[in-house]
Amino acid sequence: MIRTLMKTLLLCLCVFATPALAVAPDEILDDPALETRARTLSAGLRCMVCQNQSIDDSDAPLAKDLRVLVRERLVAGDSNEEVIDYLVSRYGEFVLLKPRFAWHTLMLWAAGPLALIAGLIAIFLALRRKRRGGASVEENVPLSEDEQRKLRGILKSGADI
Structure with missing residues (x-):
């Protein structure tokens, strides 16, 4: 009895210990390659509300808007660098979790x-x-x-x- 309870508790802990990604199902792209690129890009972009979270991990409305914007730009045919340049031109380099090396x-x-x-x-x-x-x-x-x-x-x- 106790062993079963411990196993159930351990299973619950494992399930709830996984990172919570804020990407909603309606945001996910149909093309797996584009979705992978979108996830890669959004993991390196800072949520302007949370500031120390990526937009992929944040539940803030602005982070959702940025995730949708990244996906829209990718569907429009932009390269990863073009998407990043577009976001930096709108929000400044603070939007990058890892700043670029420049003077x-x-x-x-x-x-x-x-x-x-x-x-x-x-x-x-x-x-x-x-x-x-x-x-x-x-x-x-x-x-x-x-x-x-x-x-x-x-x-x-x-x-x-």
């Missing part, structure tokens, strides 16, 4: 590798400092006679505290 996006593409390099350099310098004993050069300089005399005076006056 105005160079910092965006370079930020990750630069942060990684800076982190590695910081780790290297910290390890090198630790191997040296962690003390700076100034800490190893002995006190002068005048400094030792002042220190003794401070310690004597602090003994009463």
Whole structure:
């Protein structure tokens, strides 16, 4: 009895754990090749409402409109690149989940590798400092006679505290 219940629960979890695609049946194209191209394109396009979801995964009305627009353009005979260019001209490059590599996006593409390099350099310098004993050069300089005399005076006056 418990085993059957566990199997049923596991089956339910597996069914509900699949990603929910928002593509409605009325949006699906009859031509499987065009539908595959539409799914590929819509997986790389950002939902302007959800912002971190593709239009393929979003239930927002604007995402539905974009999915329909992509399919209309493909049926009209546009290539994948023409569809992307059309959407970028209307909505800007923000509509792309993966921005294009260009001069105005160079910092965006370079930020990750630069942060990684800076982190590695910081780790290297910290390890090198630790191997040296962690003390700076100034800490190893002995006190002068005048400094030792002042220190003794401070310690004597602090003994009463």
